[in-house]
Amino acid sequence: MAALTGQVVAAFSRRFIVATADGLLPCQVKGRHLRVVCGDRVELQRDGDNGVIESVLPRASLLYRSDAFKTKAIAANVTQLAVVVAPRPSFSMELVQRCILAAEDQAIPSLLILNKTDLPETPRAIERLQRLTRIGYPLVTLSALTDVAPLRPALHGHTTLLIGQSGMGKSTIINTLFPGADVLTADYSEALDSGRHTTTHTRLHRLDADTAVVDSPGLQEFALQHLDANALAYAFVEFRPFLGHCRFRDCKHETEPGCRLQEAATAGEIEPKRLQLFQTLRRLQKNAAQRL
Ligand SMILES: Nc1nc2c(ncn2[C@@H]2O[C@H](COP(=O)(O)OP(=O)(O)O)[C@@H](O)[C@H]2O)c(=O)[nH]1
Ligand SMILES: [Mg+2]
Ligand SMILES: [Zn+2]
Numbered sequence: 001m002a003a004l005t006g007q008v009v010a011a012f013s014r015r016f017i018v019a020t021a022d023g024l025l026p027c028q029v030k031g032r033h034l035r036v037v038c039g040d041r042v043e044l045q046r047d048g049d050n051g052v053i054e055s056v057l058p059r060a061s062l063l064y065r066s067d068a069f070k071t072k073a074i075a076a077n078v079t080q081l082a083v084v085v086a087p088r089p090s091f092s093m094e095l096v097q098r099c100i101l102a103a104e105d106q107a108i109p110s111l112l113i114l115n116k117t118d119l120p121e122t123p124r125a126i127e128r129l130q131r132l133t134r135i136g137y138p139l140v141t142l143s144a145l146t147d148v149a150p151l152r153p154a155l156h157g158h159t160t161l162l163i164g165q166s167g168m169g170k171s172t173i174i175n176t177l178f179p180g181a182d183v184l185t186a187d188y189s190e191a192l193d194s195g196r197h198t199t200t201h202t203r204l205h206r207l208d209a210d211t212a213v214v215d216s217p218g219l220q221e222f223a224l225q226h227l228d229a230n231a232l233a234y235a236f237v238e239f240r241p242f243l244g245h246c247r248f249r250d251c252k253h254e255t256e257p258g259c260r261l262q263e264a265a266t267a268g269e270i271e272p273k274r275l276q277l278f279q280t281l282r283r284l285q286k287n288a289a290q291r292l
Contacts, residue, residue, distance in 0.1 A: 004044050004051070008076075009204040011038035018044060018051060019206070027051035037062065038202035039076040039159065039214055061106050063161060065099075066288075067221040075161050075202060075214045081110040082140075082154070084164030084173065085129070087121035091165055093128060097277060098222045099163055100137065101235040105227055111138045111154055113162075115169040118143045131271060135238040144172040151177075159204075159212045163219055174215050178205040224281055225288040232281055233261075238270050239278070254279065 006020035008027075016027045016036055027044055029036050030052050036042065041057040059076045066072070081103040085091040100110040112129055114122070126139070133139050142150040151173070154160075164170040174181055181203070202216040224232065229252070233239055239261060247258025253275065256262075265272045 004046055005057070006042060006044060007204065008036060008038050008040045008042060008053075009206070010201055011036065012201045016053065018042060018053070020044070020046075020051075022046075025049075025051040027053050029053045035073070037073045037076045038204055038216070039078060041077065061108055063102060063106055063108065064226055065102055065221070066223040066225040068223065068288075071226040074216050075204075078108060078159050078161045078214060080158040080160045081108055082113050082160050082162050083110065084113045084115055084162060084168045084170050085125065086114065086116040086168045087119040087125040088116065089165075089167045091125075091168060093131065094277065095165060095219070095222055096132070097274075098224055098281075099219075100132070101224055101227070101232070101281075102222070103161075104235040104237060105224075105231055108161075111140060113151065113154075113164075113173075114139060114141045115144050115173065117141045118146065131273065134271075144169045144176055148173055148176045155207065155211055155213060157210045159214065161214045161216060163216060165219055170215070174205065174213065177207065177213065181205055223284070223288075225285050227281075227285060228289075229282050229285070232285065233278060236270075236274060236278055238274070239264075242270070252282070 004020045006018040008016050009019045010017040014029060018025050018027045025046065027050065034053065034056065036053055036056060040059065042053045043055045044051040044053045061078055062076050063074045063078055064071050065074055081099060083096050083099050085096060103110050112132060114125055114129065129139060140150055140154050142148060162170060162174065202214060204212050204214045206212045227235060233243055242260045242264050245260040246253065246256065248256055251259050253259050253261040261275060264270045265275045
């Protein structure tokens with residue numbers, strides 16, 4: 001048995017693949033209480049062809065999402081979120097915004113990737129994204145079938161969580177950036193319960209020493225019930241200058257007099273649709289909290 005450190009590059013329910021100086025190692029976790037997430041840097045003991053994760057090193061970040069029942073950590077040590085959308089099939093602006101809000105809550109910056117720019121609906125998609133580009137989120141446009149080069153400068157130096165609704169071209173992007181990405185899963189499928197979990201796991205792909213991309217499935221559910229009203233308001237970056245300036249300290253930014261956010265929406269300083277989204281998400285959070 002020898003002590004090692006490494007980074008978790010694939011996370012299944014209770015099994016992991018860890019990249020160490022000696023190569024990739026299938027690992028289990030010591031005990032029941034240690035929580036391990038893709039992207040974690042860990043200390044482990046090697047035992048033949050397997051390893052046992054004994055501790056998780058301090059995380060630079062931890063991204064969460066909720067579903068109707070619980071909050072789950074998606075990935076650790078991510079430095080940037082990239083949301084993939086396409087002109088066709090149509091994408092949900094609300095879902096895109098939910099992902100970005102979850103990242104903002106963890107102080108992780110986001111960027112937008114518009115894929116399939118070879119399609120004629122591209123100008124309309126760019127127009128829809130203006131709600132987010134206008135408040136500062138960068139947009140990278142590309143056609144992954146032809147060339148993913150426009151994406152490389154945006155990824156460089158970051159650990160990027162790549163996320164997107166199905167059909168947007170996320171797999172095409174990953175497979176072009178990382179030819180052979182599927183091989184690892186095949187190689188380790190036996191150690192990982194004969195590949196039973198291969199469709200639902202999170203993966204970290206390394207481009208170079210400073211650059212990695214995390215691929216996480218299951219975006220359909222991306223609730224923000226783990227954000228209370230204050231955290232949620234703060235996650236809307238363009239609201240920040242106005243927060244704390246309402247007449248009432250506990251202002252819900254609904255119909256109260258002297259609400260600085262409502263004034264800002266009326267004056268066109270923030271987009272009314274973004275304030276509406278805040279209200280929608282705040283109500284969902286309140287209802288979820290009452291159910292617990
Ligand atoms: N026209 C066009 N189609 C693309 C592009 N990238 C991916 N696709 C197609 O979009 C479909 C969904 O792609 P896929 O990568 O599986 O999407 P995912 O569900 O997000 O992983 C496939 O038929 C791809 O061939 C692109 O740049 N242009
Ligand atoms: Mg896919
Ligand atoms: Zn207010």
